[in-house]
Amino acid sequence: KKEALQRFVGKKTVTADGCQVELFGNIGSLEDARAVVANDGEGVGLFRTEFLFMDGGAMPTEEEQFRAYQQAALIMKGRPVIIRTLDIGGDKDIPYLGLEKEENPFLGFRAIRYCLAREDVFRTQLRALLRASAYGDVRIMVPLVTGVEELRQVRALIRRYAEEFDREGVACNKDVPVGVMIETPAAALTADILAREADFFSIGTNDLTGYTMAVDRGNDRVRYLYSTFHPAVLRSIRSVIAAGLAAGIPVGMCGEAAADPLLVPLWISFGLTEYSVSPASILATRATIAKWSASDTDKLAGKVMAASTPSEAYDLLKAVAR
Ligand code: PEP
Ligand code: MG
Numbered sequence: 267k268k269e270a271l272q273r274f275v276g277k278k279t280v281t282a283d284g285c286q287v288e289l290f291g292n293i294g295s296l297e298d299a300r301a302v303v304a305n306d307g308e309g310v311g312l313f314r315t316e317f318l319f320m321d322g323g324a325m326p327t328e329e330e331q332f333r334a335y336q337q338a339a340l341i342m343k344g345r346p347v348i349i350r351t352l353d354i355g356g357d358k359d360i361p362y363l364g365l366e367k368e369e370n371p372f373l374g375f376r377a378i379r380y381c382l383a384r385e386d387v388f389r390t391q392l393r394a395l396l397r398a399s400a401y402g403d404v405r406i407m408v409p410l411v412t413g414v415e416e417l418r419q420v421r422a423l424i425r426r427y428a429e430e431f432d433r434e435g436v437a438c439n440k441d442v443p444v445g446v447m448i449e450t451p452a453a454a455l456t457a458d459i460l461a462r463e464a465d466f467f468s469i470g471t472n473d474l475t476g477y478t479m480a481v482d483r484g485n486d487r488v489r490y491l492y493s494t495f496h497p498a499v500l501r502s503i504r505s506v507i508a509a510g511l512a513a514g515i516p517v518g519m520c521g522e523a524a525a526d527p528l529l530v531p532l533w534i535s536f537g538l539t540e541y542s543v544s545p546a547s548i549l550a551t552r553a554t555i556a557k558w559s560a561s562d563t564d565k566l567a568g569k570v571m572a573a574s575t576p577s578e579a580y581d582l583l584k585a586v587a588r
Pocket of ligand 1: 312314353449469470471472473474520521522
């Protein structure tokens with residue numbers, strides 16, 4: 267099986283009828299970035315920066331962060347590197363950041379909410395990202411966005427720091443693309459509004475499924491409700507992709523569902539432009555995409571989107587899986 271996948275090395279990622287998409291890797295470290303290259307990934311679609319903050323007992327300095335982001339850019343040799351700003355809170359705690367215990371941490375002070383409230387922490391990371399942007403195709407991605415004001419605030423900060431660098435003569439890309447993760451129902455339902463101001467979308471199906479279904483995956487008693495095959499989640503994803511495409515921005519997916527061979531034909535039909543998967547899944551995902559032609563997936567998607575339940579949708583997709 268592994269040898270069979272080797273024939274996809276060096277190939278473009280295309281459907282059977284020639285629609286090309288981008289196939290990136292998700293990384294959490296520089297070692298993972300090398301694994302993306304080793305598995306012939308076309309870029310990094312999600313760099314989870316939390317590891318930099320988890321490893322030590324103190325905040326990584328601007329210099330330390332810069333070096334990590336710069337290395338990722340250099341390892342990818344000019345290919346896109348989408349770096350997500352700090353996504354802590356929820357289930358990810360970092361002792362020295364001083365997060366308080368909350369009743370509902372997944373509905374609380376996490377990700378962009380934390381960063382916008384802690385300008386000291388955020389400034390350090392954004393400055394490091396801006397400096398790294400001089401060394402490759404670095405793009406900045408904002409997690410857990412619920413509305414366009416958050417994106418505007420991030421852009422205003424980036425503009426301010428880029429102006430500082432300009433005065434200091436430090437190289438950076440002041441037009442660094444800024445995109446949003448679509449992983450809350452609020453963002454999904456207002457994707458058309460967000461698309462006017464975001465440079466790209468990336469659908470975070472892990473959180474989007476949890477928040478749409480109002481299910482904590484860590485809770486054994488309700489986990490059975492957690493399914494990306496639920497009509498609510500599938501409709502949400504379909505409309506997000508449509509909104510992004512209508513606005514002319516790229517729409518990627520970086521949650522687990524991007525690599526699910528049962529769901530890939532749906533994403534093809536919806537017009538997803540970029541898939542970001544774990545390095546180990548890159549070639550298998552390229553192989554799955556190659557097995558489908560867009561017209562076949564449209565017929566299938568029509569049936570699946572008429573399903574009443576997650577298991578109906580699952581069974582329809584399972585029966586034709588390639
Ligand atoms: C997601 O929510 O789908 C996602 C990619 O982010 P994370 O898994 O890091 O929360
Ligand atoms: Mg997420």
